[in-house]
Amino acid sequence: MKxxxxxxxxxxxxxxxxxxxxxGPTTISKKIEVRIGTDKTEHPILTDCFYCYWxxxxxxxxxxxxxxxxxxxxxxxxxxxxxxxxxxxxHKVFIYxxxxxxxxxxxxxxxxxxxxxxxxxxxxxxxxxxxxx
Numbered sequence: 001m002k003x004x005x006x007x008x009x010x011x012x013x014x015x016x017x018x019x020x021x022x023x024g025p026t027t028i029s030k031k032i033e034v035r036i037g038t039d040k041t042e043h044p045i046l047t048d049c050f051y052c053y054w055x056x057x058x059x060x061x062x063x064x065x066x067x068x069x070x071x072x073x074x075x076x077x078x079x080x081x082x083x084x085x086x087x088x089x090x091h092k093v094f095i096y097x098x099x100x101x102x103x104x105x106x107x108x109x110x111x112x113x114x115x116x117x118x119x120x121x122x123x124x125x126x127x128x129x130x131x132x133x
Contacts (some may be wrong), residue, residue: 008054009099010076012084015089027101029094032087047123049099072129073110080120088113088125 009129010033017052019025041110059072076095078084088094088109116122 005053006078007049008052010050010052010054010078011048011096011101012050012087012093013096013101014087016091018033027087032084032093034081034083037086044074050078050084052076052079056099072107074107074126075124075126077122077124079114080123082120085113085115116121 013029014032015027016030017025017027031048033048035044036047037045039045053076055075055077057075089112093109095109096102097105097107107129109125110128111126113125114121117126
């Protein structure tokens with residue numbers, strides 16, 4: 001896969017539930033961020049932006065998805081990022097297409113994440129968005 005084909009921005013987040021004494025159960029959204037360097041004062045520079053190849057379902061796959069009430073589905077291929085791979089493997093992760101964090105751009109996993117050929121170079125997974133979201 002050529003780098004120029006990875007031009008869809010996505011953000012990844014998962015919900016974490018905790019019990020806080022005096023408040024009760026709370027759920028917060030945690031963005032998946034990775035370190036990309038440091039500034040002049042050696043503070044880490046983090047990003048929550050990832051670029052991927054976004055391939056919408058079409059044809060038979062799209063018809064099958066629509067029968068299940070799924071409005072939109074896609075296969076995603078992106079560079080292997082350890083933090084993203086681990087989160088996708090261990091949590092219920094939400095994928096925000098185009099980096100826009102609202103319900104219209106919020107997708108869920110439909111498959112488990114696959115480290116292609118276990119080479120730690122690329123990962124792939126499928127996502128869905130339900131009708132009405």
